[in-house]
Amino acid sequence: MFQNVSNDSVLGYAQSQEQPLNILHIEDSAADQALARLSLKRGGLACELTAVDSLQAVSDALKTRGFDLILADYHLSGFTALDVWELVRARPAHPPFVLLSGAIGEAAAVDIMRLGISDYLLKDQITSLPRVVKRALEVHEARLARHRAMQELAASEKRLAELTEHLHTSIEQERSNISREIHDDIGGSLTAVKFDLAWISRNSPEGSMREHARSALEMLEHALGASQRIMQNLRPPVLDQGLVAAVQWLAQDFERRTGIAARLRTSREHMEVEPALQVVVYRTAQESLTNIHKHAQASRVELDLSDHEGFLTLEVTDNGMGLGPQARDKPQSFGLRGLSERARTVQGWLDVSSQAGKGTSIILTIPLADTQKT
Template sequence: MSALPEFQTAHVIRILHLEDSRVDHALVKFALQRSHVACELTLVDTLPDFERELDHGHHDIVLADYHLPGFTGLDAWELVRQRAQPLPFVVLSGAIGEAAAVEAMHRGISDYLLKDNMTRLAHVIERAIEVSRARQARTRSDAELAASQRRLGELAEHLQTSIERERADIAREIHDDIGGALAAVRLDLSWVARRTTDPDLKQHMDTALEMLRHALEASQRIMMNLRPPILDQGLVAAVQWLGTNFERRTGLRVGVRTSSETLDVPRDVQLVAYRTAQEALTNVAKHAMASSVEIDLSDREGVLTLEVSDNGRGMTEQERRKAKSFGLLGLHERAHKVDGWLDVSSGPRGTSVILSVPLTPEARAVTGEDDSEEEPMQIKEGNA
């Protein structure tokens, strides 16, 4: 039997031995000595003593007989399994049937060994401790990863909130300062244009007024993009405005379909849906090379569903995952913020961005049901 050098030099194994036979306890001690395992054995033979050692002792592993007076090794394992960090647990029995061994392993014990095979005891202990350490390390890593993801989610939510707040501030400044100033200049130029008789001056005035008209329209458009006051009229009106405005700017045909004239949607969900449609349309204009876009908006079955589909060239997996491509990632985070989710499907016939947000507790519990019997949506073209 090979020795266990890491245990000899670096660590003394503290073994809690649950055994009612002093002879068998001595055999365990002898087997470990022959394998040159540095260890400390604590012997207990009742469940109360065993539980007390679990509470107050410091042990690396449990060795437990299977048949004990009034209880079994599995009863002891149940006490260990309830701990925050269960110790590795090895059943060491003189006679354990196959069914009992299968049940023990199914319940999660580390290993089992027959007492007539004591030469393997050191190896079994070593392996059980190594597996336990690996499992604890994986549990810590999973917990750290979950905490990191939670912090990233909180950061993303904070950033989105800050961005929306800054957008509102900028839109307010554009309206109050720039918009007001442009409107005043337009009034003054109109006043001058009405009173001049010089043809050259009048032509310059008309040109300036036209430029001012474009500047005012641009400021209105920027304000709508930064802080959409049209959401005060409801999500349906806001999405229809997006479609109409997008069609006017790009020349692409936009169809908007809704399940009803108005949708009862919380303000935060409205904003997420609006930004999702806005980002999806922006991606269509930049990358899709499409000729038409369809926007479907529904709140059936207590789930808000927004789908923006185009007939463009689609996206490759590399394009979706390329570095510094944060648009879709931001949409995922927005959806997660309101307990929703985002699906993106793409192929040679185009791309679909689908946002789903449960609006009721029942809808949060039941999703993905067949909706093939739905009534047809009302059709509202974006250029209507």
């Protein structure tokens, strides 16, 4: 099927051509070989044609040099252009393939092009060959550019995923370090001060000094409670007791703080899960419960934690107002995106199911390694 090419496009291509085109011409008629060469020359294309007339010669030519384009008759002695195409398409980054024939109908040519052949031209229209060749080369270059762009995008996404994983790992490590420092240094110092103030309070006579000591003790209790909450948020010690215990503590703490009923179901009482996976599941449950408290207007939350069939799965479901498409796509809505990126760092994925007025379900799925104990 011949596609028209604008004069500007053809002119631009002719101006950009610096080296002669290497064309493999598969044709068993010397007269037709000469006609093709003459037509390309008259069209202003500098070409070097390598003419072959057997499948073996085609194979040998493809092995010995690179070609910018393959031009083939359909019916040849002992084989057809389809046989040639099978040879060509198996080669990586193969050149465009143009069919030039006088013995094939348009319907058959269209069917052939669906196989991946670039274009076709009837021999009685051979004066249009330069345009068809230029068009095939331009389309081929556009496809190569698109392929390169996709490869660059994939590489960029891979680098971004690696950076995200590194950032999450670094953040969790820093959280753990800060939590340990609060526990060892600040917590220890505050506890020592508490003992001293308690001694002062017990041994001071009734009056302003004892009142000041009692007031200071109350403030100190508040500071100790705040340091405990900060440590829990940074790196909860309950994770050392296992993933099930940590998620159970989250559900109980959520219900105590918010008054929203929270129920946890698990596939077993204890799951031996790698620390990196534990953190991802814990943070997903934590962020999901935080979002429910802030936005869902729910009265009930159900958490389901399972490690069946080689997958670690956490599902957090509420009966709240649900999420609309606008809420998910808000420019500054990073909660769900952050959870999705966190899931990707452990080769997992996040699914969100929601209907207006019927609640929301957030499902985290992480494949477990073959060596993971369940």
